[in-house]
Amino acid sequence: MKIKFMGAARTVTGSCFVLEAGGHRFAVDCGMHQGNAEIERRNWDVDIYHPDQIEFFLITHAHIDHSGLLPRMVQKGFRGKVYTTPPTRDLLEIMLQDSAHIQEMEAQWKSKKSLRRGDERTAPLYTRKDVDRTVPLFEVRSYEQPFEPLPGLRINFRDAGHILGASLIEIQAEENGAPFKMVFSGDIGRPAQLIIKDPSIVTEADYLFLESTYGNRNHKDEAASLDELAEAIRYSYEHREKVIIPAFAVERTQEVIYSLHLLAKDGRLPGDMPVYVDSPLAIRATEIFRRHADYFDAEARKLLNRGEDPLSLKQLRFTETTEASVAINEIGGPAVVISASGMADAGRIKHHLRHNLWREGASIVIVGFQAQGTTGRKIVEGAEKVRLFNEDVAVRARVFTINGFSAHAGQSQILEWLGHFENRAMQVFLVHGEYAAQQVLAGLIREKFGFPVLIPDYLEESILKPGEELKRIKYPEKAAPRIDWAYLMGEMEARMAQIRDRRKELETRSWVEQTEIRDRLMELNRSMTEIISEI
């Protein structure tokens, strides 16, 4: 069996692992690459996945970084089945539509700019039509009901305890008649999460593909996290300002509502402080959650059985339309606003941040992982200002980073989950994490359990032959093409010399023309100063 790491290799996004055996090709996950422009370019170049030759996808869960490229694959020739759990199917239907809508809007916005420049229109990565062609390909399979999409290949979805319907996937296969087992952790949940169950325990595997998002960090406990949320509410309520919570529409939003429900019961959420869920997607996701209450944990089901709805609040308001969303910022006074995206790089949350980041007395509450390059990450790292809608916005609001609400297991929780595996020769591959976090986790795994650990790079391949040494094939020139710094800097210096040569001529221009050129050079100078401060 050969595995190729198409994403989530030394990064957290773009999860996709293509497997090849006996002339068959299939893949686990089909995630979108998110981050800076260079990373996102990978979403366009899906020919390297050979989508027309992939027989089926196994999707661990509905997050876009695990599923968001499916419509693009369909657009490029994928015609097979997409296996996943019933809640994931329902969530994906709305999430992929939403993702397509974002792609269409972005393309429209870029087209306007390029048409004005006299250039071509920009096509979206995929459209809602592509999603309509993707949805019929879904085949649902419940947890713990193994199935065989190919003869000799047995798949089992098990509860990953991450978001509603999320799976870890067990794959049993054969290599030259010898059986072996692979486990893909998907995203492993934090135990004792609100709403959903704890991750399933797995004891057997020959190869484990393990997420490592929080490989170098532990979470604070839930009680401390709830206290911190209460503190943000108290602080902004006193200052008559807003609490802004960037949260993914699925799971994070529902868990924040549940937490606010608990605070309200404790008298720690003022009754006259409205709570807005400003995301049409979150409204629909909350409905899907209610429909799949059989996937809830015992605690949430106990509340439901008592007739108490943990996903509701007296002062909860859902805003569907853009007008209603805009109106939130026109209403003065304290409020809690929950909006997507969770990393503040798209969606309505950007407007709420623009209106509130600069306000002393406001609070920004970060409840989820923030990937490198996103606005959310910059806020967490203490940026004095961030760029929103081509405008610098000062960060004067109080920033609370509450990772105890994370949907991911923290470092000690990953290790605890890993401790149940019995085969000491199991090969561990760390995926879905930033390299620094992965190195820390790899060290701890070797020290504590003695498992061999690898951190595959982007586009790397491994040949899995049980009982034999692992063969790795790397493509460094494709994974990280060399940047010719010397050439670029030489070019820039030559341009600077040309400008200097023309100074005499410049000084003969009218004063107005000179000030225009001066301003543009000052802008360039500012950019360079900023770059210097970052390197």
Ligand SMILES: [Zn+2]
């Ligand atoms: Zn996830």
Ligand SMILES: [Zn+2]
């Ligand atoms: Zn993920």
